[in-house]
Amino acid sequence: MSRFILILLFFLFSQLTYASAIDSLRSFVQQAHTFKAVFSQTLLDKNLQVMQEASGTMMFERPGKFRWVYEKPYQQLIVGDGSRVWFYDQDLNQVTVRQLDLAIGSSPAALLAGSSTIERDFELTDIDVQDDMEWLEATPRAKESTFELIRMGFSKAGELREMVLRDNFGQFTLLVFTDLDANLDLSPDLFQFTPPEGADVISD
Numbered sequence: 001m002s003r004f005i006l007i008l009l010f011f012l013f014s015q016l017t018y019a020s021a022i023d024s025l026r027s028f029v030q031q032a033h034t035f036k037a038v039f040s041q042t043l044l045d046k047n048l049q050v051m052q053e054a055s056g057t058m059m060f061e062r063p064g065k066f067r068w069v070y071e072k073p074y075q076q077l078i079v080g081d082g083s084r085v086w087f088y089d090q091d092l093n094q095v096t097v098r099q100l101d102l103a104i105g106s107s108p109a110a111l112l113a114g115s116s117t118i119e120r121d122f123e124l125t126d127i128d129v130q131d132d133m134e135w136l137e138a139t140p141r142a143k144e145s146t147f148e149l150i151r152m153g154f155s156k157a158g159e160l161r162e163m164v165l166r167d168n169f170g171q172f173t174l175l176v177f178t179d180l181d182a183n184l185d186l187s188p189d190l191f192q193f194t195p196p197e198g199a200d201v202i203s204d
Contacts, residue, residue, distance in 0.1 A: 020126065020134050021126050021127070021134035021135050021136035021152070021153075021154055022124050022125075022126050022136050024134055024136075024154035024158045025118065025124070025136060025152060025154070027158050028154070028158065028160055029062075029114075029115060029118065031182070031183075032062075032182040032183065033061065033062050033182075033183055034059070034060065034061045034062075034182065034183055034184050034185075034186050035059060035060050035112075035180070035181070035182050035183075035184075036057070036058070036059040036179075036180070036181045036182075036184055036186070037057070037058055037059075037160075037177040037178065037179055037180045037181070038055070038056075038057055038177070038178045038179040039055065039056060039057070039058050039175055039176065039177050039178075040053070040054075040055045040175070040176045040178075041053070041054045041055065041056075041070075041173060041174065041175050042173070042174045043171060043172070043173050043174075044171065044172045044173075044174070045170075045171055046169070046170030046171060048172070051171070052073075053073070054070050054072060054073060054074070055070075055071060055072050056068070056069045056070040056071040056072070057069050057071070058109060058112075058177075059184075059186060059190065060080075060109070060112060060113035061113070061186055061191060062113060062114070062115050063082070063113070063114060063115040064080055064082045064083070064100050064113055064114065064115075065080055065081060065082050065113060065191035066078070066079070066080040066109045066112070066113040066191065067079050067080075067190045067191060068109040074089075074090075074091060075090040075091070076088065076089055076090065077090070077193070078109050079191060079192070079193040080100060080109060080113060080191065081191055081192055081193065082100065082191070083099070083100055084097055084098065084099060084100055085097070085098045085099075085100055085109075086193040086195075088193065088195070088196075088199075092200075093196065093198065093199045093200065094199060094200045094201075094202065095195045095196075095199050095200070095201045095202070096201075096202045096203075097201065097202070097203040097204065098203075098204050099204060102204065108150075108163060108165065108173075108175060111150070112160075118138065120141075121140065121141055121142065121145075122138035122139060122140055122141060122150070123138070123139045123140075123141060124136055124137070124138055125137045125138075125139070127151070130153075132155070132156060133153040133154060133155055133156075133161055133162065134153070134154050134155075134156070135151055135152065135153050135154075136151065136152050136154075137149065137150070137151050138150040138151070138152065146167055146168065147165050147166065147167050147168070148166050148167065148168055149165070149166045150163065150164070150165050150166075151163065151164040151165075159180055160177060160180070161176070161177055162174070162175060162176050162177065163175040163177075
């Protein structure tokens with residue numbers, strides 16, 4: 001928990017500049033055509049109290065295809081097929097469908113799987129180096145975005161390691177990525193989704 005607090009203090013108060021995180025992001029977008037990683041996710045309220053912790057695996061194939069699997073503490077699946085995003089809550093047997101372009105600003109999965117969408121939809125600013133990672137700040141250009149601010153941390157080798165997101169309610173989502181692997185051969189079936197029989201389907 002102390003590590004997360006240090007990250008958030010950095011998120012809130014850092015004002016120094018550094019000039020390579022955006023280059024790392026551009027290289028990541030241009031060179032990682034497919035990507036797979038294990039993630040841990042922590043949600044904190046505006047008082048930095050832990051509200052929820054989760055973990056799972058994520059993968060994507062550019063442009064716009066991704067699979068984000070939550071395994072603990074609940075099972076949830078997010079699949080982007082290139083045109084739509086499917087959110088499946090297994091416990092509720094409920095599926096929510098959104099157009100991909102509308103989901104970019106509300107889903108880290110959609111954001112990472114984009115090609116030119118990051119620089120189109122977000123204003124990018126290099127910030128600082130912390131714990132041997134280079135950080136950038138992404139501010140949504142659209143006022144209706146779910147997130148007010150996103151920060152992305154890259155290793156000196158250009159690997160995406162962490163993301164910090166602040167939503168419109170002042171809550172923080174912290175994502176830490178491990179076991180990273182780029183440019184794998186991923187089955188097209190991973191990026192397709194068919195609602196289970198009997199599921200309640202909600203669409204835009």
